[in-house]
Structures are given as structure tokens and as C-alpha cells.
Amino acid sequence: DAGITQSPRHKVTETGTPVTLRCHQTENHRYMYWYRQDPGHGLRLIHYSYGVKDTDKGEVSDGYSVSRSKTEDFLLTLESATSSQTSVYFCAISERATNTGELFFGEGSRLTVL
Amino acid sequence: GDSVTQMEGPVTLSEEAFLTINCTYTATGYPSLFWYVQYPGEGLQLLLKATKADDKGSNKGFEATYRKETTSFHLEKGSVQVSDSAVYFCALSDLRNTGNQFYFGTGTSLTVIP
Numbered sequence: 286d287a288g289i290t291q292s293p294r295h296k297v298t299e300t301g302t303p304v305t306l307r308c309h310q311t312e313n314h315r316y317m318y319w320y321r322q323d324p325g326h327g328l329r330l331i332h333y334s335y336g337v338k339d340t341d342k343g344e345v346s347d348g349y350s351v352s353r354s355k356t357e358d359f360l361l362t363l364e365s366a367t368s369s370q371t372s373v374y375f376c377a378i379s380e381r382a383t384n385t386g387e388l389f390f391g392e393g394s395r396l397t398v399l
Numbered sequence: 400g401d402s403v404t405q406m407e408g409p410v411t412l413s414e415e416a417f418l419t420i421n422c423t424y425t426a427t428g429y430p431s432l433f434w435y436v437q438y439p440g441e442g443l444q445l446l447l448k449a450t451k452a453d454d455k456g457s458n459k460g461f462e463a464t465y466r467k468e469t470t471s472f473h474l475e476k477g478s479v480q481v482s483d484s485a486v487y488f489c490a491l492s493d494l495r496n497t498g499n500q501f502y503f504g505t506g507t508s509l510t511v512i513p
Contacts, residue, residue, distance in 0.1 A: 318501075327488060327505035328443070343500075375442055377501075387433070388490075388501055390442030 288312050289391040291376050297397045304363040306394050308376030310356075316379045317359040318388070319343075319351065321372040328375065334359055366398045401426045405489045405504035412479055412511050420474040420507045422463075422489035430491040432456075432465050432472040437486045437506070446474075446487070479511045 288311030298304055308317060318333040320343075330343030332351040340351050348370060352360045363370055376391040406421040424432065431450045435443040447456030452467035461476045472489060489504040 320503075325505060328503040330500060333500065377443075387445050387448065388435075388443075388492075390444065392440075392442045 289376060289378060289389060291374075291391040291394045293394060294392065295395050297399065298366055299399050300367055301365050304366050304396065304398075306361045306374055306376075306396070308359045308361070308391060310359075310378050312378060312380070312389070313356060314378040314380040314389075315356075317353065318377040318379075319349075319359065319361045320375045320377060321345065322375060322393070323372050331361065331374075363396075366396075368398050370396065371398045372396060401428075401430065401491060401493060401500075401502050403489050403491055403502050403504040405487075405507055407505075407507070408486075409508040409510060412509070414481055414511055414513050415478045416511075418474070418476040418479045418483075418509070420487055420489075420509070422472045422474065422504060424470050424472065424489075424491050426470075426491055426493060428493045430493040432463070433490040433492070433501075434461070434463055434472070434474050435488040435490060435503075437488065439485070443488060479509070481511045481513055484509055484511050 290309045292307045319331040320328040322328050329345045331349050334340045334353040350362045374394045377388045379388050402425045404423050433448045434446040436446045437443045447458040449456040449465035452465050455464045463472050463474045486506045486508045488506045490501050492501045
């Protein structure tokens with residue numbers, strides 16, 4: 286199994302509070318991603334990173350920011366959480382240099398915003 | 400832009416029945432195609448993949464063939480088991496894109512009953 290750890294795995298917070306989710310990898314993969322999974326929408330890309338300090342927006346980036354100061358860590362921050370951000374968040378990693386750049390996923394972080 | 404459309408679920412089958420989950424794609428380039436599976440409470444994991452037209456991906460009795468002429472990558476299994484109950488996601492990725500972005504379908508939930 287790919288070494289990907291997400292924390293926290295579960296979090297309940299209130300509207301307007303800041304939240305940071307952490308993704309930590311031990312695979313030294315270049316690419317890291319944050320997705321959210323919602324019923325009827327599948328997985329939607331929030332932000333991704335293609336190297337330290339190199340990040341870009343995905344299709345649902347509004348209300349989210351990311352940072353990657355080290356290869357192994359990719360942080361997702363909700364500056365002021367809203368109920369529409371209640372979701373399951375998945376981190377994924379890949380190394381495009383190997384075969385097809387397959388994605389490896391973490392186990393997910395379930396966030397509830399009240 | 401690139402996208403994936405897969406058949407709506409949920410799908411309920413009896414054990415040993417034949418499974419087909421349809422997936423079609425839209426892409427401007429020459430993407431790689433994937434099927435990912437998500438078991439309850441877990442992250443997604445790669446089931447099979449195909450990197451070019453006419454390739455057949457296979458794993459654990461599942462198969463899918465990359466059909467460029469019909470832009471399809473349908474998932475099939477000849478005899479499903481209860482343990483195959485999960486959500487299945489079709490996905491594509493074009494490695495020529497800077498971010499190695501993946502595009503996922505909305506997922507198809509499969510329940511296999513004894």
C-alpha cells in the first residue's frame with residue numbers, strides 16, 4: 286500500500302471556523318491532489334501540486350487554499366468553513382514518471398460543517 | 400474539456416451474474432483510461448487500466464477494453480461475487496497535461512446479493 290496518511294480522519298466544526306486538513310506521503314511522489322467526494326458528483330478536484338511550492342486550482346477551488354512546503358506534506362485549508370463544504374476529502378499522489386502516473390489515494394477525511 | 404460519463408446506479412445483481420458498467424469519455428488528446436474501486440469506508444484503489452486504443456485492462460476477473468472508435472471503456476465481469484460490492488469509478492488522464500489531472504465519472508454503486 287502507498288504510504289499516504291490523512292489527518293484528521295473525522296472532524297466536526299462550525300460555520301465560519303478555519304479548518305486545515307493534512308496529507309502526508311512517504312513515497313516521495315511529485316504530484317499531490319485534494320479531491321472532494323459528494324453523492325451524485327463523484328470526485329471533484331479541488332487543488333493539486335506538481336512540486337514544492339507549485340500548486341494550481343482544480344474545478345472546485347473556491348473557498349479552499351493549499352500549501353506545499355515539503356515534498357511529503359500537502360495541506361488543504363478552508364479559511365471560513367461553510368455547510369456546503371461538508372464532504373469527504375481525499376488526498377491522492379502520483380508519480381507521472383512511472384508508467385501511467387496512477388493515482389494512489391488516502392483513506393479520506395470526513396468533514397462536517399454545522 | 401476532458402470528461403467521463405458512466406452509467407447511473409445503483410446496480411443490484413445476484414451472485415454469479417454478469418456485470419457490465421458502461422463508461423464513455425470525451426478527450427481532446429490520447430488519454431489513459433482507468434477503473435477505480437472504492438470499498439465501504441476506504442479510499443479509491445486502482446482496479447485496472449489501459450493506456451492506448453485496443454488495449455485490454457484486466458484484474459480480479461474484471462476486464463475493460465479501450466475502444467477509441469466508440470470512445471468507451473466498459474467494465475465487465477463474467478461472474479460477480481458478494482465481495483465485489485463496492486462503488487466503481489471510471490477515470491481518464493492525459494499525461495501530456497501539466498498537472499497529470501484525472502477526470503472521474505460520478506461512480507456506480509454495485510451490490511451483489513447471495
